[in-house]
Amino acid sequence: QKRLPPGPRGLPLIGNALQVPAGREWATFAAWAQMYGDFMYLSVFGRPMVVLTSPDAISDLLEKRGTIYADRPKLTMSGMIGHDDGVPLAPYDRQHKERRRLILNALGPRNATEMQQIHEDKMAQLLPRILESPSQFHQHIRWLVASIVYQFTHGHVVHDSHDRLFQLADQVNQDFARTIAPAAFLVDIFPFLRYLPDWFPGTGFKAVAKEMRKTWVRLRDEAYDDIQAQVAKGMAQPSFTANLIESNPERTPEEDFLYRNVSASFYAAASDTTVSAIESFFLIMALYPHIQTKAQAEIDAVVGSARLPTFSDKLKLPYIEALIKEIHRWNPVVPMAVPHRAMQDDEYRGYHIPAGCTVIANSWAILHDPTLYPDPFEVIPERYLIKTDGRRNPDPRAWAFGYGRRSCPGQVLAEDTLFLVVTTILATFDISKPLGPDGTPLELDATYSGSSISHPSRFECNITPRSQDIARLIKSMADIAGTQDAGLL
């Protein structure tokens, strides 16, 4: 009987299920918001859903009433696999606060120097890889993110893509993306299916869940058990996980389980997201050479040619900061954040929001709102530096990293990685469109795919050292890092 927010009319029983597209839902939701407003109601197979499409609506509900909207919708398939023990999908409770506290503490000022040192070391190893095989830059980016995260969380050196932990983690990420894709498994729409016997037709998802669970449990436990054994022998490398184990030798089984899940979630949450942002950087550089020239000029003026950029240069590089803001805005990595869930009945602007309602924040729509960002589909770093109509465009990071009690706890790490990649790559390489067989530049297709995490569709680009001196410097860095001995070049 209560008044629900406006929204597109659906069909009996299935509601709006047939109207919600399987890809780029954010663009469809943004178009619907033009008709129904920034606070819109949908129902999919009887499940209530609210879509928020303005800074005010998002802030009013997800930030100011954060305690009510801090939960996640329950996904049956993810639960069967065990993914909802990991941080991003876990229900909101006392334990979840602890999970977030552990991550935020680990990435806080106490460990900033160590984290920055890891970044600078791994960047020095990235450059020779790119110099030697620029066409494999996608793999090199993936290696970089894995090697930074696993050095920090497990004290583990990822040499190459054959690394056991790296391979397991990538399999888990692929499984995760497959599981949370909209309507990927019928059991998420009809949860009772999970109670049917295995022989019943249509229950093939159970075998899939079992396989995926095995991989997730291996990723979660194998590395943790190794570190636990090393801690017992007093031989553990310093790391986030070793620190968790050492700091609580009398931990309860509940605490131990929580540590395992936090430790395993780190890479799962950090990898595809950071990799996607770095890939967008390469794509933007190939598409917008004038932005690249301006960014390189700023780096050259501040850093010079005798050294590589470091974190201490950050405050002196405003154009780079503006470019990074555009990377977050132009094609946001998580276009609709991760869905939240109302934990109790609520009322907003005179409309009812039922308990259990899924709440989606359409970050993409805000980041492409022409009243906030004129020419939203163009990359224009100057929009943050020069006032238009008496104001600068707002910082997109307010929306790119999510909201309230579920906002991204890894933002500092993501921003550090992105800053160092952008500055170091621009200091050393030129990026341009790929060349055809006759040496003429080919057109680049700037399309994006994926659903919860959006990433550029596979693209090539031409990456060359900015000078022979730089190429020699990078080769000598490779010798110092010993990467040649390890057969990486």
Ligand code: HEM
């Ligand atoms: C460019 C890179 C990244 C972007 C754009 C990004 C963005 C986001 C977004 C939008 C959310 C959902 C927030 C919400 O539900 O309101 C999220 C959640 C999360 N992110 Fe990130 N993230 C990035 C990198 C990282 C990194 C490096 C870590 C490493 C620790 C991380 C850890 C997490 C975790 C654990 C969650 C779940 C938080 C929770 O449910 O309480 N993210 N991220």
